[in-house]
Amino acid sequence: MYFQLFPEEVRPATLITRDRSEIRDFAKEQGGRIVIKPLQGSGGQGVFLVDAENLGNLNQMIEAVSRDGYVVAQEYLEAAAEGDMRLFMMNGQPLRFKGRYAAFRRLRSGDDIRSNIHAGGEKAKAVVDDVALHIAEIVRPKLVEDGMFFVGLDIVGSKLMEINVFSPGGLGSARQFEGVNFAEAVIVALERKVEYMGYYKRNFNNIDMATL
Structure with missing residues (x-):
């Protein structure tokens, strides 16, 4: 969350929440393609790419990511x-x-x-x-x-x-x-x-x- 205190120009659009509807709305705002991961994660564990093809499974992915706390949803960067x-x-x-x-x-x-x-x-x-x-x-x-x-x-x-x-x-x-x-x-x-x-x-x- 410390990351959110820095200027918006250097960081991707980010949402930190446990609310499924907020994450779904955020995904729509980003054109249906986002990355979700656990706030307390490390080493790449629990990282999912959400796009139009698997949007129907978003709830299941959120459940998996939010087991230990909050979910970080970020815009997907093509340069990744x-x-x-x-x-x-x-x-x-x-x-x-x-x-x-x-x-x-x-x-x-x-x-x-x-x-x-x-x-x-x-x-x-x-x-x-x-x-x-x-x-x-x-x-x-x-x-x-x-x-x-x-x-x-x-x-x-x-x-x-x-x-x-x-x-x-x-x-x-x-x-x-x-x-x-x-x-x-x-x-x-x-x-x-x-x-x-x-x-x-x-x-x-x-x-x-x-x-x-």
Whole structure:
């Protein structure tokens, strides 16, 4: 749901609900083609493509997805056929180390609509272009404001599909394609944060902020 707090220009039309009629109306608004998935899901589990051919089974799909909570319904992005990009952000900036961006692509396997690795998707080298960097710049202020130190952006075409804030996995995959140990940059940044916190406590802990 954190994803919904970002500008509409970078995210697909999204509905979060447990109401079947709302999801059905949303599907009609989107031309009968949407994707539904569980709000608490991960790894591509419980993801369904709804289109005109299976609209009659929508209720059954909603039942399956809503067993553990709310349903996320999103407009279907045609660019999803080409997979997605996981771009890592650190301290509000695309993570770049030794001239390389920490990113990789996930491609679909066969006819499966999911590109998640756990669902059989394949990994590939990513090209971090101006579109991806523009998306990163748009979400940067909110990430910094909320203290989101390390996150993973899932980008499809010109849209942001998800922001992974609890388990932004795949840094090893980025290393695999870029030949750079990005974990080193993350550790150095964490050490710097700890050092700054210690310096602040030693030098400013006794200052009365009300007098400043």
